[in-house]
Every structure is written in structure tokens, then in C-alpha cells.
Amino acid sequence: MTRGLGLFLILLLAASHAFADAPVRFASVAVFIDSTEPLAAWQLDFSASGGGMQVVGVENGDSIAFHGVPYYDREAVDQGRADRIVVADYSLAEPSELPHGRVRVTTLHVMLSGEETPQFDTRLVVASSPDGNRIDAEISIEVSEGSEQ
Amino acid sequence: MIEGKFSLRYLLTACTAITVIAAGCASESMMGSEQGRGSQSGAADDLPLEEIVVAGSGNENRGRANEPQPYGAMAPAARAHYRAKQVGENLPYASDEEIWVVQKADTASVADIDDEPGSGAMVTIVDSKEVPLPLRHTDVKAQINGYISSVNVRQEFSNPFDSKIEAVYMFPLPEKAAVTEFLMVIGDRKIRGILREKEEAEAIYRAARSQGYQASLLVQHRPDIFEQKVANIEPGKAIDVDIRYFHTLAYNDGWYSFVFPTVVGPRYNPPGHGDPIQALPRTDTSSSGAAVRYLRPDERSAHDISIDVQIDAGVRIEEVRSTHKIAASRPEENIATVQLENGATIPNRDFVLDFRVAGETMKSDLLTYVDPDTQQGYFTLMLYPPEVADDLARQDMEMVFVVDTSGSMRGRPLEQAKEALSAALDHLQEGDTFQIIRFSDNASQFGRSPVPATKHNIGLARQYIANLGGNGGTRMIEGIRAALDFPHDRSRLRFVSFMTDGYIGNEAEILGEMQSRIGASRIFSFGVGSSVNRYLMERMAKVGRGAVAYLTPEESGYEVMDGFFRRISHPALTDLHIDWNGMAVSDVYPSVLPDVFVGRPIVVTGKFLGPSNGVVVHGLQGSVDHRVVIENSSDDGGAASLPKIWARMRIADLADQRAVTGDPYEELANEIRATALEYKLMSDYTSFVAVDTSQRTDGEFGTTVHQAVPVPDGVRYDTTVEQN
Numbered sequence: 001m002t003r004g005l006g007l008f009l010i011l012l013l014a015a016s017h018a019f020a021d022a023p024v025r026f027a028s029v030a031v032f033i034d035s036t037e038p039l040a041a042w043q044l045d046f047s048a049s050g051g052g053m054q055v056v057g058v059e060n061g062d063s064i065a066f067h068g069v070p071y072y073d074r075e076a077v078d079q080g081r082a083d084r085i086v087v088a089d090y091s092l093a094e095p096s097e098l099p100h101g102r103v104r105v106t107t108l109h110v111m112l113s114g115e116e117t118p119q120f121d122t123r124l125v126v127a128s129s130p131d132g133n134r135i136d137a138e139i140s141i142e143v144s145e146g147s148e149q
Numbered sequence: 150m151i152e153g154k155f156s157l158r159y160l161l162t163a164c165t166a167i168t169v170i171a172a173g174c175a176s177e178s179m180m181g182s183e184q185g186r187g188s189q190s191g192a193a194d195d196l197p198l199e200e201i202v203v204a205g206s207g208n209e210n211r212g213r214a215n216e217p218q219p220y221g222a223m224a225p226a227a228r229a230h231y232r233a234k235q236v237g238e239n240l241p242y243a244s245d246e247e248i249w250v251v252q253k254a255d256t257a258s259v260a261d262i263d264d265e266p267g268s269g270a271m272v273t274i275v276d277s278k279e280v281p282l283p284l285r286h287t288d289v290k291a292q293i294n295g296y297i298s299s300v301n302v303r304q305e306f307s308n309p310f311d312s313k314i315e316a317v318y319m320f321p322l323p324e325k326a327a328v329t330e331f332l333m334v335i336g337d338r339k340i341r342g343i344l345r346e347k348e349e350a351e352a353i354y355r356a357a358r359s360q361g362y363q364a365s366l367l368v369q370h371r372p373d374i375f376e377q378k379v380a381n382i383e384p385g386k387a388i389d390v391d392i393r394y395f396h397t398l399a400y401n402d403g404w405y406s407f408v409f410p411t412v413v414g415p416r417y418n419p420p421g422h423g424d425p426i427q428a429l430p431r432t433d434t435s436s437s438g439a440a441v442r443y444l445r446p447d448e449r450s451a452h453d454i455s456i457d458v459q460i461d462a463g464v465r466i467e468e469v470r471s472t473h474k475i476a477a478s479r480p481e482e483n484i485a486t487v488q489l490e491n492g493a494t495i496p497n498r499d500f501v502l503d504f505r506v507a508g509e510t511m512k513s514d515l516l517t518y519v520d521p522d523t524q525q526g527y528f529t530l531m532l533y534p535p536e537v538a539d540d541l542a543r544q545d546m547e548m549v550f551v552v553d554t555s556g557s558m559r560g561r562p563l564e565q566a567k568e569a570l571s572a573a574l575d576h577l578q579e580g581d582t583f584q585i586i587r588f589s590d591n592a593s594q595f596g597r598s599p600v601p602a603t604k605h606n607i608g609l610a611r612q613y614i615a616n617l618g619g620n621g622g623t624r625m626i627e628g629i630r631a632a633l634d635f636p637h638d639r640s641r642l643r644f645v646s647f648m649t650d651g652y653i654g655n656e657a658e659i660l661g662e663m664q665s666r667i668g669a670s671r672i673f674s675f676g677v678g679s680s681v682n683r684y685l686m687e688r689m690a691k692v693g694r695g696a697v698a699y700l701t702p703e704e705s706g707y708e709v710m711d712g713f714f715r716r717i718s719h720p721a722l723t724d725l726h727i728d729w730n731g732m733a734v735s736d737v738y739p740s741v742l743p744d745v746f747v748g749r750p751i752v753v754t755g756k757f758l759g760p761s762n763g764v765v766v767h768g769l770q771g772s773v774d775h776r777v778v779i780e781n782s783s784d785d786g787g788a789a790s791l792p793k794i795w796a797r798m799r800i801a802d803l804a805d806q807r808a809v810t811g812d813p814y815e816e817l818a819n820e821i822r823a824t825a826l827e828y829k830l831m832s833d834y835t836s837f838v839a840v841d842t843s844q845r846t847d848g849e850f851g852t853t854v855h856q857a858v859p860v861p862d863g864v865r866y867d868t869t870v871e872q873n
Contacts, residue, residue: 024356026842056353056840057340069332069341109842111353
């Protein structure tokens with residue numbers, strides 16, 4: 001049993017070492033929310049399957065109503081092969097200043113590893129109006145790998 | 150599970166909370182050499198005069214023999230020849246980015262080898278000796294609520310060269326800073342950095358850099374020394390980095406102190422030390438390890454600093470003072486706005502801002518915060534010292550004064566230390582004994598053992614002090630052994646006071662040595678100079694169950710020593726224990742409660758569950774029981790930061806244990822790592838990394854340019870950087 005455990009650990013180390021040395025590439029994932037009502041707060045869940053993915057930055061969106069940079073839930077960032085991250089932001093701006101329609105709320109910067117391009121899963125947990133009520137909205141992403149200038 | 154934990158209501162609460170946080174000669178051993186001299190002199194109770202002559206004049210002779218020449222006199226024939234060349238018109242501007250125009254000035258071109266910042270040939274300027282470097286400005290904005298300060302630091306990097314660079318900058322932050330946020334700012338775009346395990350973050354950064362992506366990495370080398378790297382800054386362009394941290398303010402003798410350090414002092418690393426912070430000349434690119442590069446005395450960079458501090462004390466502010474020229478306004482009696490004046494923007498010394506609040510309103514305080522999601526409670530207890538009875542008898546003392554006479558102390562710092570030593574002698578009383586120990590490359594001492602505080606001995610001690618000179622390295626461990634390795638006189642209280650700038654790179658070794666030898670001694674650290682190693686000073690005092698004091702260049706050694714003796718003559722409260730009054734308390738730090746000294750409150754933090762109804766602190770004043778009833782605070786300003794304050798103190802406590810045990814199985818390191826990740830804090834094991842993946846810059850990553858800094862005000866380049 002000890003021998004089995006040792007073999008497992010060796011394989012695990014070899015796998016992790018191989019992963020560490022594997023060539024990596026970077027991509028940006030622009031996240032859009034499309035709502036018919038003013039968007040005051042949102043929260044999304046972003047993950048990947050079928051390939052290694054690590055989030056390496058969370059960027060601000062296009063709406064000036066959201067002055068800062070979205071926050072992320074660190075507890076959701078795995079230490080393993082693929083991250084899962086929860087990102088959210090809110091605005092206290094006047095309803096008239098809030099975005100509606102399709103707006104880029106954030107861009108997630110990611111590092112990819114492995115042969116395969118992972119499948120990204122983006123899920124809108126909640127979008128809300130200025131009075132705190134849930135609103136209907138759709139979420140979409142646009143993925144682009146860094147281009148040369 | 151994540152959805153459940155991250156409800157919208159919680160999201161808003163958490164975001165609001167974050168906003169609130171925002172809102173080291175001779176190689177002979179000391180004992181051997183001194184014992185030898187002692188036996189030759191045949192002295193009995195008093196100090197042998199030969200001892201003074203040998204120790205004092207010898208030290209001076211060594212100092213003269215090794216006296217380095219001023220820079221100008223020893224400069225090599227091939228000394229740098231600068232060429233000024235403006236190449237502004239040739240900069241490759243992005244036509245649609247007018248913001249880059251701001252960075253157009255002072256672009257440098259190829260120059261002489263002495264000015265190479267990295268492996269590439271670039272640099273220049275100038276007759277005025279201004280060296281073009283990537284860090285142009287540091288902007289500090291601080292908000293103080295009560296005794297909690299949140300600080301945003303913006304570092305503005307740009308590329309003044311004609312090819313792509315990686316900027317590397319070693320800089321200090323307060324030793325208690327809990328770094329929680331990191332943003333990379335490129336024009337209007339802001340990219341929040343991700344906190345990861347250190348090795349993981351470094352690997353991500355290296356990959357991004359090698360592939361041409363703009364990226365930044367923030368690494369902690371010591372609790373108060375950080376390294377910023379910014380990769381792939383294109384010619385003429387800029388990248389800013391925002392760092393946010395908070396910390397609790399020190400309170401001494403009625404004054405709260407906000408400190409922003411601006412430069413890391415040149416550290417001495419004893420031979421064989423495995424984790425050094427090297428002090429190198431600007432042009433030395435031989436080392437790839439953690440190193441601070443220094444400008445020569447006749448050089449300067451364009452880097453300047455602005456500091457704005459908003460103080461909301463919660464009670465009336467009676468007085469504001471600073472080490473720098475400041476402009477202060479008082480819109481309300483409990484509010485003050487302070488700005489650094491234009492003439493005081495050279496970042497070569499600690500910025501210290503003190504404010505005194507109404508004395509009658511100072512009372513002990515229990516601040517609590519309950520996490521709305523987990524119901525986990527956190528508390529911070531600030532215990533102010535109670536009044537000390539005037540008739541309390543002063544116990545006889547065994548005073549050991551340890552003074553750093555290394556090269557970095559030469560000049561004003563050593564004069565101040567000598568001033569303080571002389572003042573200390575004035576405070577000795579009949580019945581006291583004392584010893585004076587000096588250390589640099591080695592250690593020597595005034596007497597073979599502590600001598601009685603007679604007029605004769607005090608007079609001899611003054612001669613000994615007068616003959617002290619500064620030169621050599623800072624082998625502090627020699628001073629610690631000399632100060633702590635002799636039998637304790639149980640009839641007296643032993644106080645050991647270290648006077649040093651703390652410019653060493655082996656802090657953990659020092660603290661471990663101190664902890665293993667301390668015995669019954671109480672240690673007081675006196676930081677002397679304009680940019681002291683405050684982390685070392687604070688930890689020495691904590692390990693030694695004493696207190697810390699600082700002597701900035703403007704301050705009088707006499708006054709500081711007066712306060713020291715007032716403090717130790719009558720400890721306000723000893724042998725503390727706390728009645729938690731039903732609170733289910735856990736993970737309390739510091740794990741060993743210190744004594745409370747006059748003028749110095751203590752801060753205790755921990756976790757709790759259930760209700761909080763105030764606490765009662767019990768202790769002794771002399772031999773008399775004393776109790777302090779502390780109620781819950783009515784002001785929750787800054788309470789949302791308590792989890793991070795708790796986590797920061799836990800990490801510091803674990804690091805102290807690690808220094809003593811060596812942590813052979815890395816258990817403590819793992820605990821530190823886990824705590825840092827859970828509470829999103831920078832640590833020795835966690836780092837922030839941010840990558841802009843939207844665009845790759847042309848070509849391979851450029852030359853690495855180390856941001857050189859001036860040596861601290863009052864510190865000599867020749868006796869520190871050049872002799873290292």
C-alpha cells in the first residue's frame with residue numbers, strides 16, 4: 001500500500017512538473033451583460049474545462065458608472081489545473097447613468113496550458129437594478145488570444 | 150456552495166467593506182578579547198582604564214585606517230561620461246493615445262557602459278547627474294480613521310529609453326502593512342492583480358514577460374520590503390501600479406504616528422547568510438537576487454513623492470507635527486488634512502506624521518466585527534496604560550546598552566546614539582549596575598561584567614562613549630550574544646537597549662537568536678536614523694517584551710532617553726490576563742501578552758463567537774492588583790478591516806515562531822501561506838500578479854532596469870554601499 005501511495009505521489013509530481021513546464025499561452029475573455037433595465041450590480045461565475053486555465057487579471061469594463069475594478073472571490077480560485085472564479089461589481093450611480101443594453105462589464109485575462117483550448121463556462125449568477133431587484137439579463141463572452149502589435 | 154456564500158446582499162456588503170478599507174576588524178571573539186584584556190589589567194570592581202583606552206582608541210584607529218575616500222577623490226579615470234541627448238521626436242507614439250505624450254520628455258539613448266542600467270546599452274543624461282530611471286513618481290493617499298489607516302500607493306513607471314524595458318523596484322512599506330489590493334493601470338484600463346502562491350505567481354509573470362505581454366508582479370522579501378516588477382514597458386509609454394494596504398497606527402506618549410517609509414536602507418548581510426537583501430551600486434548588475442541598487446551621492450533620479458493624509462481621529466485633534474514640511478488644514482476639530490509640501494518630495498527618509506488627540510478622551514477600547522456571512526467574529530483590543538501611582542518604588546536595575554558602531558551609523562546617527570547613551574547614564578541611580586556593548590564587525594564591551602553605577606564608573610563610561618566611532622559591518626548577532634550571554638543578577642531588573650539603524654539582512658536569524666537567549670531580560674529597541682529598519686526594531690521589542698522608540702535626525706537623544714527611563718521605572722501593568730466575560734475567544738495574538746509601559750498601549754486581536762459584552766484586564770501595578778474594565782466600542786469605524794488585521798498579526802506571530810524553530814517541516818510556512826490566501830494578504834509565500842493579455846508587445850522582453858534609489862538621508866554611501 002505504501003508502495004502504491006509512493007507511486008501515486010511520483011506520478012502526481014511528474015504530472016505537476018510536466019504541467020509546470022508545459023508551454024502556455026494567454027487569452028483575454030471579454031464578458032458582456034445585456035439587460036433591458038439599468039444594470040446596478042452583477043455577479044458571474046467563470047470556469048473552464050478540458051484544458052488548463054488560470055486567471056491572471058480582472059479588468060474594468062466599459063461603463064463609467066462602474067468606476068472601479070470588479071472584485072473577485074479568491075476562495076473560488078483553485079490551486080489546481082483550472083481556476084474557477086466568481087467576479088462581481090456594483091454601482092451607486094443614478095439610474096440614468098447606469099448601463100443598459102449590451103455592455104462589457106469586465107475582461108478576464110487568463111493563461112492557458114495544455115494542447116486543448118479549454119471550454120469556458122460563464123454563468124450570470126445575478127444582475128440587479130438600482131433598487132436591488134433581480135433583472136433579466138443575458139451574459140456572453142468574446143475570447144481572443146493576444147495579438148502582436 | 151459558492152453561490153450560497155456569495156449572495157448579492159453579501160456581495161454589496163463585502164464590496165462596501167472593501168471601500169471602507171480603501172475609504173553586523175578584528176575577527177577575535179568579543180568574550181575572548183575582553184576577558185584577556187580584563188585579566189591583564191587586574192581590575193576589581195571598577196572598570197580598568199586600560200580597557201577604555203584599548204577599546205576606544207583601537208576602534209578609532211581602525212576607523213581611520215579604513216577611512217574611505219570621498220567619491221570624488223576616488224573616482225576611477227573611466228568614470229562615467231554622460232551625454233545628453235534628446236530623442237523625443239523619434240519616439241514611436243501610438244497616434245491614437247494622447248496620454249503617451251505626457252511621457253515624451255527625457256527619453257534617453259545609448260551611453261557609456263557605466264550607465265548601463267541592465268544588459269542593454271541605453272541611458273544618458275547629463276551634466277546635472279540626473280539618471281533616467283523608470284519610476285517617475287509615487288503618489289500616496291492615506292485615510293486614517295481612529296487608529297486604523299488605509300493607504301493607496303500609486304507607482305508611476307514609464308520608459309525613458311529607446312527600447313523596451315522591464316522595471317524592477319525594491320521599496321519599503323510599513324512593517325505592519327496588510328497589502329490587500331494590487332492594480333496594474335494602463336491608460337484608462339485597470340487590471341486587478343490576482344493573489345497566488347509566490348512560485349505560481351512568479352511562473353505566470355515569467356511566461357507573460359517572455360511572450361511580450363505587459364505584466365506586473367509584486368513580491369514580499371521581508372514584511373517591510375517589497376519588489377515590484379513591470380514587464381514590457383515600451384519606449385515612451387507608461388504603466389502605473391496601485392497598491393492598497395492598511396495598518397494600525399503606533400501610539401506613543403499621547404501621539405499617534407503615521408509612517409510612510411520611502412527608501413530601504415543599505416543592508417549588511419553576514420557571510421553565508423542565505424536570504425540576503427543586498428546593497429549594490431546602481432551600475433552593478435552582477436546579482437540576480439534580492440538587491441537594492443543605490444545612486445551615488447552625486448546622482449539623482451527624477452523620482453519624487455507626494456503624500457496626502459486625511460485624518461478623522463473621532464475625537465478632537467490637538468496638534469499635528471511631521472518630520473517633513475507639510476501643509477495642514479483643520480476643517481473640523483476631529484479632522485485634519487495634511488499634504489507634503491513641494492520642497493519636501495525627495496524620497497530619501499521616512500515620512501512621519503504624528504497627531505495628538507485630546508488626552509481626557511483616551512481610553513481603552515474593544516472594537517468588534519462579525520462577518521455577516523460566516524458569523525465569525527473578530528476583535529481588536531486597545532489597552533491604554535493606566536495611571537501609575539507616584540509612590541510606586543523603583544526597583545534596582547541592571548542596564549545593558551548595546552550600540553551599533555557599524556559604517557552605516559557613522560555621522561549623525563552615531564552622534565545621536567551617543568547622546569542618548571550619555572543621557573541614560575544621567576538616569577542611573579545608586580543600586581543600579583550597567584554595561585555598554587558596541588558591535589560592528591565584532592563586539593567589545595565597557596566592563597567585564599555590569600559595573601556599579603558609581604560616579605567614577607559613569608565618568609569612565611562617558612569617556613568610552615566619546616571614543617566610539619562608526620565603521621565596518623553590522624554583525625548584530627555578536628552584540629546580542631554579548632548582551633544576553635552572562636548570568637542574570639536576580640536582585641535587579643535587567644533591561645537591554647539596542648541602539649541601531651537595523652541595516653541588516655538576516656532579521657530572522659537575529660530574532661531567533663534573541664528569543665533563544667533572552668531569559669529574564671526585557672529588550673528595548675531604539676531605531677536611530679532617517680529610514681530605520683522598523684520591522685526589526687518592532688520585532689526585537691516584541692520578542693523582548695519591551696517597547697520601541699525612534700530617533701529621527703531632528704530628535705534629541707536626551708528626550709527619547711528621558712521617556713525610556715520614565716517608562717521602565719514604573720511599568721504600568723505587568724502579568725496581564727484577560728477575563729473575556731463569556732466571549733468564546735480563540736487565536737489571540739500576541740500569544741504571550743506583554744507588559745504595559747507608561748505611554749505605550751498594547752493591541753491584542755483575536756477571533757470570537759457569540760456575543761461580546763466587554764472584557765476585564767487584570768494585572769499588577771508593582772505588587773498591587775489592578776483591573777481595567779473595557780467596554781465595546783461605540784465607534785465601528787474601520788471595523789470591517791479587523792479580519793485582515795487579525796490575519797496580519799497571526800502571520801507575524803507564525804513568522805516569529807518560524808524564526809526560532811527553523812520550521813524544519815515547513816508546517817508554520819504552510820500555515821502562513823494558508824492564512825495569507827484565505828484573507829487575500831501579501832506574505833513571504835504569496836504574491837500578486839497581473840497580466841494584460843489583450844496585446845503583445847513587439848519582440849522579446851527588453852532590458853531589465855533596476856530602479857536605483859538614494860541612500861537614506863544621513864547615511865554615507867562610502868561606508869555602506871561601497872564597503873558591502
